[in-house]
Amino acid sequence: MILSIESSCDDSSIAITKIEDNRLIFHKKISQEKEHACYGGVVPELASRLHAIDLPNILEETKPYLNQLKAVAVTNQPGLGVTLLEGIAMAKTIAVTKNIPLLAVHHLKGHIYSLFIEKEQKLPLLVLLISGGHTQIIRVESLEKMTILATSIDDSVGESFDKTAKMMNLGYPGGPIIEQLALEGDEERFGFPVPLRNSKLIAFSLSGLKNAVRLAIESLGGAEGMSHQDKCDIAASFQKAVKLHLLQKSKKVFSQEKIKDFAIVGGASANLYIREAYEKLCKEFGKTMHTAPLAYCSDNAAMIGRYAVEAYKKELFTDPYKVDIVSTKKHQSGAEL
Ligand code: KG4
Ligand code: ZN
Numbered sequence: 001m002i003l004s005i006e007s008s009c010d011d012s013s014i015a016i017t018k019i020e021d022n023r024l025i026f027h028k029k030i031s032q033e034k035e036h037a038c039y040g041g042v043v044p045e046l047a048s049r050l051h052a053i054d055l056p057n058i059l060e061e062t063k064p065y066l067n068q069l070k071a072v073a074v075t076n077q078p079g080l081g082v083t084l085l086e087g088i089a090m091a092k093t094i095a096v097t098k099n100i101p102l103l104a105v106h107h108l109k110g111h112i113y114s115l116f117i118e119k120e121q122k123l124p125l126l127v128l129l130i131s132g133g134h135t136q137i138i139r140v141e142s143l144e145k146m147t148i149l150a151t152s153i154d155d156s157v158g159e160s161f162d163k164t165a166k167m168m169n170l171g172y173p174g175g176p177i178i179e180q181l182a183l184e185g186d187e188e189r190f191g192f193p194v195p196l197r198n199s200k201l202i203a204f205s206l207s208g209l210k211n212a213v214r215l216a217i218e219s220l221g222g223a224e225g226m227s228h229q230d231k232c233d234i235a236a237s238f239q240k241a242v243k244l245h246l247l248q249k250s251k252k253v254f255s256q257e258k259i260k261d262f263a264i265v266g267g268a269s270a271n272l273y274i275r276e277a278y279e280k281l282c283k284e285f286g287k288t289m290h291t292a293p294l295a296y297c298s299d300n301a302a303m304i305g306r307y308a309v310e311a312y313k314k315e316l317f318t319d320p321y322k323v324d325i326v327s328t329k330k331h332q333s334g335a336e337l
Pocket of ligand 1: 268297
């Protein structure tokens, strides 16, 4: 069995995965959303202190399995430095005291492996990763070969949902709140510009849209001056512009890539409005669409464990005395993940 730890942002999570059949033996996640909600976003120091409380509590529950561990895995990049350190310290301690190998896992690769929790892996795949920190299209050929085909030049999809919600004082995380309000909204009311619509760039950009949303909110008198219907209409119009932007750039990638299987992963892949739009697009391009179960779209240790099973088989171990946070550079398209 492999014990995996995730603490890259505001979720403390530990999982235990069986190596021989990918079975998830244990999985628990304590989300800090409530604690950060009043700030409209994650406060790193607070998140780190909460991990220091929650991770040991979850670990306590894994006691029955600790003697059966073959390895320990932990997210070491990308994420908030101070929160990654909490998971890394715990993983190091387990690796050293139990004298078992340590696997350092890239969080985004973990999101991709959320597709294969309790399943066989099926590659190659084209993946749209939409989370709080990233927006990328990735060609996944194997565990070791993942190539970024398109990336955001500024904000990520999840971040843009969070900021739109924050501008209307709706709380955090903004994604599910905006998706819910949009159901009652008129998506044609504001006609927000679709980012990079006339650009040949195969890339994503959401900061211009965020500005357009901000101006519309200000013109309505700010969060306090808006009616419930105004908020729903902003949410729906914003979400529509995000969808059209993602679809337009994805179409360009689809027409260049022959891989038949396509997947959406990451926290924002829980958005059913976006999922539905991609189902249609995949039909049009003859691709088969895959998603992770809703419970594994946002950050969790089960996906880190599932990646770790494959990494363990290839003995991609890291010296526990040397494992550290890795500060990930902004990736350019064409780079390896
Ligand atoms: O993958 P994740 O849990 O954390 C990162 O790796 O960043 O993603 C969290 C992000 C947040 O920005 C959240 O607002 C967004 O995912 N999110 C959504 C939805 N559910 C979560 N965005 C749009 N629609 C949703 N239903
Ligand atoms: Zn994530």
